[in-house]
Amino acid sequence: MNMHCPTPASPAFNLLDEPWIPVLYADGRSSAVGLREVFAEAGRIVAIAEPSPPSLVAIHRLLLAILHRAVTQQFGRWNDRDRAVWYDDGLPQAAVEHYLEQWRENFWLLGGERPFMQVPALAQAEETLDKFKPWTQIALGRACGNTPVVFDHMLDDSAPAITAADAARTMLGFLQFTPGGLVKVFRSADNAGPLANTAAIMPVGNSLARTLVLSLHPAPETPDSDRPAWECSPPTVAELTGMAKPSTGPCDRYTRLSRSILLKPEPVDSGLHVRHLRFGAGLALLEDVNAPDPMAAFRGGSSGPVRMTFADGRPLWRDLAALLPELAGPNSKPAAAVAWAADLQEIRGDWDSDVPVLVAGLRSDQAKLVRWRVEHVHLPVAGLCKADVAAVIADQLKRADDFYQRLRLTAISMLAAALPDSKSKETRARARSILETSAFPATFFAAAERGLGLLLKAVGEGDTERARDDWTATLRNAAATAWPVARALLGHSAAALRAEALAHPKYQQALASIADALPDTADNQPTEEARS
Structure with a gap:
């Protein structure tokens, strides 16, 4: 031109x-x-x-x-x-x-x-x-x-x-x-x-x-x-x-x-x-791992810190612990801007109010826009400035992830049992793909997110018992909302009805277990093969 x-x-x-x-x-x-x-x-x-x-x-x-x-x-x-x-x-x-x-x-x-x-x-x-x-x-x-x-x-x-x-x-x-x-x-x-x-x-x-x-x-x-x-x-x-x-x-x-x-x-x-x-x-920017962007947060990954982005539709609140400065570890780095806000509120002595956090940006793939999004999260000031409060929030979020993984493995086993050659790895992989591309994950976490505000409010007020009880009720409701989605994937064949009947006790056990501390060691975590 x-x-x-x-x-x-x-x-x-x-x-x-x-x-x-x-x-x-x-x-x-x-x-x-x-x-x-x-x-x-x-x-x-x-x-x-x-x-x-x-x-x-x-x-x-x-x-x-x-x-x-x-x-x-x-x-x-x-x-x-x-x-x-x-x-x-x-x-x-x-x-x-x-x-x-x-x-x-x-x-x-x-x-x-x-x-x-x-x-x-x-x-x-x-x-x-x-x-x-x-x-x-x-x-x-x-x-x-x-x-x-x-x-x-x-x-x-x-x-x-x-x-x-x-x-x-x-x-x-x-x-x-x-x-x-x-x-x-x-x-x-x-x-x-x-x-x-x-x-x-x-x-x-x-x-x-x-x-x-x-x-x-x-x-x-x-x-x-x-x-x-x-x-x-x-x-x-x-x-x-x-x-x-x-x-x-x-x-x-x-x-x-x-x-x-x-x-x-x-x-x-x-x-x-x-x-x-x-x-x-333009003036090409050379990234320095020791001086990341002040508005970027990094969650722990298997091979090091992973920059938080809007990837694969993963709800941002699942990585909320990465926003809390007091939980910074070798594989996670909170955004410096959040730490500066925490320093300011600590100087002011304001422990009772929340700090709303705006999270906005986009994800691209080879110069093509995949998605962009704006989210708002209200963080309790105590969670930003006090390690014990931040740890409570992180523990409750981990409960949600652990419970979801248990529910997910139960659903995968149920789907595999309804397919021919249900014991093979290929069948289980197919069942996993069916579940993870369905509305099951989004349904569970969307329902859980409705109780996030109550959890953060209770933690910010120092009422950890109420926070745990409310969060337990939220996770049970999320399971009850998502499980019918997994059941609907089975169909109505005799094999499907049998698979659902076999999976139902495990589903009930998962609901009962959420009231107690979930196992968090590798030895206590059931493998997918064991679940099948």
Whole structure:
């Protein structure tokens, strides 16, 4: 696609003033605001009202980078006690306003010498001078090239123009969540964005101001050692073709130009829009296992820590223990943002309230979007700050997993018994596949999730006996809800009725056992062969 168009001499759409961030106010109003207003109204804004999970997380990370740089320049080595003051009394508006005005010229989105979070060198580079792509190139949920999305049959040549506000939000989300893979401009392939295949975790307050303070990362040892993209010189082509580099800190990660983009403004009756852009490899991020992303959590895996993501439909709450800082072990790492929130509440001495946690992101497979999701979990403050409380939560979640595995093996044995040659490994494998691709797993855990709030509330209040009793009742109800799904897979043959009759006592034994401590040693765990 050739449509040479030099960069406009005059910049347009300054993100400080133009309304581009959708927000929801405490009185129920919704509106769009610019960066100056979003900070000025942060105490009255309840939440960012962005429907796209990647853009939702990216906007928060942008605001965190701005706030962090503003207070660092104003106060130097601030600490958690300063955060407690900002949490209770409001953000230091004067510091934020001064910072935004200081960097105003670097927040123009369209045109100018250095458009925001973009690479002006693309307008002169031979590889991109006359080569444009549709804006859907940076829209993770839209069809583009050979990555079609269900229900989106738009062609690259017919992409409609979008507003500058939409382009800004889309670009931010893409830069954070873009998967690694082929780029073919400046280099054949490029590394993934900071949050690719990640369920990003962020504590949430009852206002945007408190949300930002909860996740605000600590002041660096050297004030200017970690700077966001707009404080740095725009990348050159030589830098885009260079080696991957680790981040200098959260501000760098939150604004990393993981791909090089240059939006092409297009005048429309209602103002400037974007239909096309220049595109290429970016400043590749080299991951450091010792400095993971502050919003990423890792659960224990058989061969080491496994980054939490929205994989295979697994409910996030099953890995809730990985969110609790006090349970950190060699094979699990909670998100640093949650630990920072726990430190703040500990300084404030607030042990009675819950900390809502927003978990949002997407999972991709070879540059193709598989799913994206937003979840909310309320964690008791005591569970974040006290090891004994966190251990109670982890134990009860383990009870759920152990009980489900016992129920699952019983159901597999029942299905295998109804099939020809029921004793063979192939038959059992077939029975396992039938069960695991059915609605049985989702039904059980969906029913169990309904009691999660009661469990966390009781644990947070220190009533472990009530927590256990309520959770026991929840798991029994989940089993009673899911078991008919497994029975329905049998059919109505004589073999099916016989298999159901043989499995029923084992099902009743599983229900009775949930009231007691379930075995958690390898010697006491029945094998699938024994269950058969």
